[in-house]
Amino acid sequence: MNNISREDLFLAILKEELIPAMGCTEPIALAYAAARARKLLSSAPTAILARCSGNIIKNVRCVSIPNSGGMIGIEPAVALGAFGGDDSLGMEVLEAVRAQDRTAVSAFLEAGGCRVEYLPSDIPLHFILELTDGRDTASVEVRHSHMNVVALSRNGEDIFRLPEEAQGAGADRSELNIGSIKEFADTVPAERIKPLFDKQIRYNMDIAYEGISGDYGLNIGRMIRSSYPDGVVTRMKAYAAAASEARMSGCDMPVIINSGSGNQGIASSVPVVIYAREKDIPQERLYRALAFSALLTIHQKDHIGKLSAFCGAVSASCAACAAITYMVGGSLRQIKATIDNTLANIPGILCDGAKISSAAKIASSIDAAMMAHFLAMQEKAYHAYTGILKEEAEETISCVGYIGKIGMRETDREIVKLMLEDRHETALR
Numbered sequence: 472m473n474n475i476s477r478e479d480l481f482l483a484i485l486k487e488e489l490i491p492a493m494g495c496t497e498p499i500a501l502a503y504a505a506a507r508a509r510k511l512l513s514s515a516p517t518a519i520l521a522r523c524s525g526n527i528i529k530n531v532r533c534v535s536i537p538n539s540g541g542m543i544g545i546e547p548a549v550a551l552g553a554f555g556g557d558d559s560l561g562m563e564v565l566e567a568v569r570a571q572d573r574t575a576v577s578a579f580l581e582a583g584g585c586r587v588e589y590l591p592s593d594i595p596l597h598f599i600l601e602l603t604d605g606r607d608t609a610s611v612e613v614r615h616s617h618m619n620v621v622a623l624s625r626n627g628e629d630i631f632r633l634p635e636e637a638q639g640a641g642a643d644r645s646e647l648n649i650g651s652i653k654e655f656a657d658t659v660p661a662e663r664i665k666p667l668f669d670k671q672i673r674y675n676m677d678i679a680y681e682g683i684s685g686d687y688g689l690n691i692g693r694m695i696r697s698s699y700p701d702g703v704v705t706r707m708k709a710y711a712a713a714a715s716e717a718r719m720s721g722c723d724m725p726v727i728i729n730s731g732s733g734n735q736g737i738a739s740s741v742p743v744v745i746y747a748r749e750k751d752i753p754q755e756r757l758y759r760a761l762a763f764s765a766l767l768t769i770h771q772k773d774h775i776g777k778l779s780a781f782c783g784a785v786s787a788s789c790a791a792c793a794a795i796t797y798m799v800g801g802s803l804r805q806i807k808a809t810i811d812n813t814l815a816n817i818p819g820i821l822c823d824g825a826k827i828s829s830a831a832k833i834a835s836s837i838d839a840a841m842m843a844h845f846l847a848m849q850e851k852a853y854h855a856y857t858g859i860l861k862e863e864a865e866e867t868i869s870c871v872g873y874i875g876k877i878g879m880r881e882t883d884r885e886i887v888k889l890m891l892e893d894r895h896e897t898a899l900r
Contacts (some may be wrong), residue, residue, distance in 0.1 A: 478663075481655045481766060483642040485667060488769050491674060491725040492562030492733055494537035494718060495825045497530035500617035501545060501598065502552030503564045508602045509553045511609035511625045515575070516602040521549050522590040524597040525887035526778035532890070533826035535721025538565045540573050546585040550576040553602060561618060563725055595778040595883070596731075616641070616777055617731050647770040648865055649810070653803060656763040661755045668761045671727040675714060675740050678724045682713030687720040688827035695834060703749040704841050707742040708834040714741055715830035729765055729787065730772035734825070738787035738833045739768040739794075742841075746795050756798055764794035767810075774872020780883035781875030782820040784829065784836040789813040792840035796847055807864035808852035812843030815853040815860055818871050823886050 475483075492499055501521065509516065523531075523545060531545045539551055555572025556564040579585070590597060599612045612622040623630040683692050692713025699705045714737045718726060728736040743764055747757040767790035775781050793809040801809070817839045820832055846852065855862045859870050 477646055477651065478655060478659055480643060480646060481652075482659070482663060484644065484647070484769060485664070485762065485765055487642050488729055488731075489667060489671060489727050489736070489765060490562060491670075492728045493565055493723055493725045494721065494733075495530065495534040496562065496617050496728060496731055496733055497527055497825065498534060498536050498545070498548035499562050499564060500596075500613060501527070501531065501548040501600070502536075502556050503558055503562065503618055504598070504600050504611045504613050504620060505549045505552030505602065506556030506558035506564050507620060507623065508600055508609040508611040509556070510558070511623070511630070512602060512604045512607050514604045514606075516553050516579075517584065517605045518603050519549055519553060519585040520588065520601040521545055521585065522588045522599045522601075524590050524592045524595060525884060526595040527598050528587075528589065529822075529824040529887050529890060530778065531825070533824055534719050536565070537721050537723035538568045539576075539721065541721060542573075542576075545587050546580055547576060549600060550579050550585050554579065562728070566723075595776055644769070644773045647766060647773065649767070649770075649807060649868075650803065652763055652766045652770065653797065653806065655766065656759045656797065659759075659762065661758055664758050664762050668758045671736070671740050671761060671765075672744055672757075674725055674727045675737055676710075676744055678717050678722060678726055679710040679714035679737070679741050681722060681724055682715070682717035683710060685717060685722070687713075687722065688716040688830065691716055691827075691830050691834065703746055704838065706749065707745045707841070708837045710745055711737055711741040711837060712830040712834040715833050716827050719825060719827045719829055729768050730783070731777045732783050732787075734829050734833060735768055735772070735783045735787040738784050738836065739764045739791050742788070742791045742837050743794050743798070747798065750799075752798055760794040760798035763797050764790045767793055771868055771872065774869055775875035778822075779875045780822055780879035780886055781818075781871075782822040782832055782836075784832045785813070785817050785820050788833065788836035788840040789843075791837065792844040795841075796844050799848070801848060805847040805850070808847035808850075809840070809843045810864040811852055811860055811867055812846050813840045814867050814871055815857055816843065818859060818874070821882070821886065824890060 536542050554575045555568035557567035597614050601610045610624045614621045622632040692709045696709035715734050726733040768787045771786040793806050796806050796809045861867045
């Protein structure tokens with residue numbers, strides 16, 4: 472651990488992953504990179520080429536971009552970043568966009584200024600943007616994670632380029648496991664995690680309330696709240712789904728993301744907060760449960776990868792409800808049973824891109840994970856070798872990760888092909 476304590480290491484992981492972002496993170500990543508590249512030009516771009524991996528295409532094509540006036544797709548995401556983005560704002564890059572920027576982007580896109588090509592890459596999160604103003608050319612490459620710029624060049628000359636071995640670097644995850652995560656949640660001084668989770672609670676609950684009260688997508692959160700029998704599980708599902716649907720519909724309120732995903736940030740936190748408030752759980756206990764949920768989500772996603780054909784709502788909802796088991800005093804055995812019971816049920820929900828129906832997947836995953844929690848609290852769990860379950864929940868997480876990252880690789884390619892089949896993006900295949 473390079474002489475860093477486990478507590479400090481886990482805090483570093485949390486600070487690295489729990490960051491604010493406006494809107495779906497894939498179009499925001501494109502906007503951020505475009506804003507970085509634009510700074511290398513003398514004037515606004517006259518043409519942009521965006522070369523994107525399949526998972527980037529999959530996750531951008533159906534979501535509304537915040538602060539865009541309702542624009543959807545790769546081209547406006549890139550153009551908004553280039554014409555009005557502020558890269559110093561990170562994943563809130565489009566907060567700086569003004570009305571005149573939107574007007575300029577509309578004219579630029581109408582003139583065919585941005586072209587998109589499919590980038591064949593074994594890295595799911597991978598794209599290269601090339602911008603020119605007619606005199607100079609700037610290029611930016613992003614790999615592995617949303618703001619991980621690995622290369623910047625101007626007129627073919629590198630400004631900087633990360634060595635291959637450093638391109639996926641981040642805080643060391645090797646110490647993460649269910650037991651060490653629980654130990655951290657039990658023992659970390661509350662004042663060290665309070666600022667981080669106060670912000671997560673504020674941001675993610677604010678957009679949940681906005682989603683319930685506003686008019687976004689199919690209003691699934693409000694439908695669940697009014698149509699299902701009242702109770703804490705109904706409210707957990709309703710508010711988490713409402714937050715996701717607002718975000719997918721272009722709401723410009725930021726969320727605290729987890730493992731590069733706002734939906735995972737929502738699913739791993741909102742249900743825990745709703746449950747704690749309904750059951751009058753002390754605030755410090757809530758902070759510890761949120762730390763448990765966040766780290767368990769990160770741990771699962773570390774096995775799967777940032778983007779894949781495996782729906783991240785499953786991992787985050789599993790973590791949230793395991794954290795509820797933890798929050799109400801469940802034993803380590805019961806926490807592991809919650810994880811196993813969840814992954815015995817819904818390990819196969821496909822990720823077919825970011826969109827408003829992601830909210831429904833979150834609601835379904837929370838429902839399944841809470842069933843897993845209730846079974847675990849009654850000391851009931853599926854036995855090892857029931858399907859893909861292993862002797863230990865830690866092994867099951869690793870097994871699911873292998874399926875998501877390796878086993879579903881071809882599935883991911885076929886999903887992208889099917890999604891693009893009947894639309895103009897066929898040319899990207």
